[in-house]
Amino acid sequence: MQTLQEFSFSKRFPDLPLISAATAEKYPDLIPLSFGYPARESFDIALLAQSSVMALETQGPESLEYTGGTGTGKVVEWIKQRSLLRSIKTESSNIIVTTGSMQGMDIVTRTLTDPGDEVWIEAPSFFGAIRQFLLAGTKLRTFPIDENGLKVDLVEQALKEARASGEPLPKMFYVMPNYHNPGGINLSLERRKKLAELAYEYNFYILEDDAYVELSFTGKYIPSIYSFGPERVIYLSTFSKIIAPGIRMGWAIAGEHVINKMRMLKSDGSTSVFVQEIISNFLSEIDFDAHVKKLNSIYKMRKDAMVLAIAEYFGDEVSYIVPDGGFFLWLTFHPEIDTSQFFIDSLKKGVNYIDGVHFYTENHQHNHIRLCFTFCDEEQIRRAVKRIAESYFENKKNCSVLKEV
Incomplete structure (x- = not known):
């Protein structure tokens, strides 16, 4: 029988954590607000x-x-x-x-x-x-x-x-x-x-x-x-x-x-x-300008739905700049909040996001999450934001990165 020896792989691989949303496959029937996917309706x-x-x-x-x-x-x-x-x-x-x-x-x-x-x-x-x-x-x-x-x-x-x-x-x-x-x-x-x-x-x-x-x-x-x-x-x-x-x-x-x-x-x-x-x-x-106009109509409605849901379910717990285009909305929580602390609970409730730490290489900021508004429809977005908010408020006391001594 052959003995499998340890192999030395290339040293070029950086020591980086797994993107949190990659674990989502363990939780079926998720509403995905994580990776930036276009709307399937946009495919001709x-x-x-x-x-x-x-x-x-x-x-x-x-x-x-x-x-x-x-x-x-x-x-x-x-x-x-x-x-x-x-x-x-x-x-x-x-x-x-x-x-x-x-x-x-x-x-x-x-x-x-x-x-x-x-x-x-x-x-x-x-x-x-x-x-x-x-x-x-x-x-x-x-x-x-x-x-x-x-x-x-x-x-x-x-x-x-x-x-x-x-x-x-x-x-x-x-x-x-x-x-x-x-x-x-x-x-x-x-x-x-x-x-x-x-x-x-x-x-x-x-x-x-x-x-x-x-x-x-x-x-x-x-x-x-x-x-x-x-x-x-x-x-x-x-x-x-x-x-x-x-x-x-x-x-x-x-x-x-x-x-x-x-x-x-x-x-x-x-x-x-x-x-x-x-x-x-x-x-x-294709009439490409008309095609792009259709995309932007879809995505603007979904962005608006997300902004309204965040205002309703998070109140003044978060701040954000409302984007005039693109795929994403970047939520900023209070400085002491670590958004990774309620990620698993959000998964269990049926929704995912990407916590902000993955977007930094130094001076990591833990109080952000990125939400994609393009893939899901307005009703899914509303339910997803509500579930994330529930996870946040239920775990808020355990989300602080500033531990009491």
């Missing part, structure tokens, strides 16, 4: 099916080859034209289609950084990005956000101090300018301009993650950071939130010298050319 199944058939009928074998048919070029052209709405003027050679925006983030990180390099991020920030940067062996430094987004004045101060003292400057700054995950806020126009100026002055790249830009409930859009610093910004976005996450397709826009290096690191070659063919057909047949 009929048109996607038609587009799939068209891919085979019109492109035939080419759609199944390594390089694909004409759809790959059409998708890039659509991205190029749509980017003009973000004040991004670019060429097709500056665009790379990726397997979701997370692949784009991975390739950018490996292109710009080596292990030990500094990456600066917002606090709180998307936990998926945090893990990506830690897996790459980078050192993270965080900067707070407020109702106008990243506090760029504090970034400028830190850059000046680092330069004066000879400390390392960042190679990259990761920022979510529109409908921040988890904060739900937007980076102001003035701060976008200033951050771009700092990137030139201190010679770092900005990774602009713009996954939620189309999901504006007001119909108003601020120019991208990229538009103020195209030589020092890499722009990411995705079809996951506006068509379907299962297609696994996003894109990156950057200067040609950067995009060429990214192509070298994209070990899978071309992102599924068959799926690109499908999406090309989809985009050519």
Whole structure:
């Protein structure tokens, strides 16, 4: 009989806790307010099916080859034209289609950084990005956000101090300018301009993650950071939130010298050319502006339902900024509250969320939770918020991180 010996795995895996919502599979029939899923009603199944058939009928074998048919070029052209709405003027050679925006983030990180390099991020920030940067062996430094987004004045101060003292400057700054995950806020126009100026002055790249830009409930859009610093910004976005996450397709826009290096690191070659063919057909047949308007109508109603339920069931126990778009609402409890202390009880009551500690890498704040308002309907949202509130009030006396001596 063979003896199974202990194996030494890669040392690159960071020592990070399991995301709480990942334990939800133990509790069937949950109302999920945790991970950011689009509404299933937003999937145009009929048109996607038609587009799939068209891919085979019109492109035939080419759609199944390594390089694909004409759809790959059409998708890039659509991205190029749509980017003009973000004040991004670019060429097709500056665009790379990726397997979701997370692949784009991975390739950018490996292109710009080596292990030990500094990456600066917002606090709180998307936990998926945090893990990506830690897996790459980078050192993270965080900067707070407020109702106008990243506090760029504090970034400028830190850059000046680092330069004066000879400390390392960042190679990259990761920022979510529109409908921040988890904060739900937007980076102001003035701060976008200033951050771009700092990137030139201190010679770092900005990774602009713009996954939620189309999901504006007001119909108003601020120019991208990229538009103020195209030589020092890499722009990411995705079809996951506006068509379907299962297609696994996003894109990156950057200067040609950067995009060429990214192509070298994209070990899978071309992102599924068959799926690109499908999406090309989809985009050519749909009234995309009407499609986005429909999404925003659905999501605004669900956001409003969540805000009303929180006001009713939590009262002044929590504070929050009402988002004008995106997927998420970020609840802040009183400073002494540890939201992980009533997570299991919420699961038992049939609802889950992600506690705020997962969105920090330093100076962890325990008094937040992130709620997704896009996946569940209004009635489910109301019942879910009520259950979380019940769990909170029933466990409130045990939720304090300030223990009596």
